[in-house]
Amino acid sequence: MMQQNLEGSSCMDLTKIKPDETLDVRGLSCPMPTLKTAKAMKSLAVGQILEVLGTDRGTKKDMPKLARKSGHEWLGSLDDEEGFFRFYMKKGEKK
Amino acid sequence: MQEVLNLPADRWDFNEFYSEKPDDTDRFLCKVLAAGAVAIYLDIITKSDIKPINRKTDKDDSADRVVHIFNLFLNICSDGNGKNPAEFDPFQYDQVLEGLNIDDNLRKAYSDRALKLFSAFKNKFRVRDCVDILGFDPFSYEDYDEETQEKIESGEWMQKCVECMQHIITTIKEEN
Secondary structure, eight states: OEEEOOTTOOOOOGGGOOOSEEEEOTTOOTTHHHHHHHHHHHTSOTTOEEEEEEOOTTHHHHHHHHHHHHTOEEEEEEEOTTSOEEEEEEOOOOO | OTTTTTOOTTTSOGGGOOOOOOSSOSOOBOHHHHHHHHHHHHHHHHHSOOOOSSOOSGGGGSHHHHHHHHHHHHHHHSTTTOOOGGGOOHHHHOGGGTTOOOOHHHHHHHHHHHHHHHHHHHHHHSOOBHHHHHSSOGGGGGGSOHHHHHHHHHTTHHHHHHHHHHHHHHHHHHHO
C-alpha cells in the first residue's frame, strides 16, 4: 500500500492505525463522500479515528479540505492494492 | 456527453474523469457545466485536422489529458480566480498541442459554443457555482444547524444536480 500524507498531515504509519469506525463510500462521487464523512465524524468522540474507503480520485483532495474546515486532524491516505483509497481523519475539538 | 458528441471512447476516456476542486475558494463552478465546456473542446479538436507533435500514442489523448484541462478549467474559472468561463482558452492549456499554431477559427468555434452553453445555463438556473446550485457547502456540513443537516440528508439537492446534467446534455445535443 502506498502512503500519502498530504496537506500538513502527521507522519504516522497509517498501516498501523486501528480506526474506531470505518465508512465505505466506494462507488460514490462528489459530494456524497464528503457529506457522509462529515456526518460520520459527528458521531465520533474527540480523538477517535475514522477510516473512509473511497474510489473517487477527486476525494483525495476533498478529504484533507474537509478535515481542515471542520477542525479535525487529517492523518493521510493510503492507496489500497485493490484499487481504492483509505483515508484517515481524527476527530478534533469542536471549532 | 461522450455519446451525445460522438467522442470516440477509445480516444477520450470519460470513465476516468475526476475533479480536483480549487484550493483557494469554496465557490467553484458547477462541474457538469465545466465538463460540458471540455466536451465541446474535445469535439472541436476531434473533428479538426490538428496533428499534435507531442502526441506519441493514442493513450496521450486519454484520461490524464482530459482531467488536466478539466481541472484547470475549474481552477481558472471558479470564483477565487473569477475568469469568465467563456473566455477560458483550452487550446492554451492543452499540453499535447504545445508548440502548434492553432487556427483562430477553432478558438472562435469553442468560444462561441461555450458562451452559448454558459448563457443557457445561467438563464435557466440563474447561478453557476456548485454551492449555489446545491444550496449548501458540503465542506461546511458540521457548521449547519440540525434542521439544515436533516434537509441536506434528505437528498433533495440531488434533483438539482440531475436537472443540471440534463440541461447541459440537452443544450449540447440541440446545438450539435
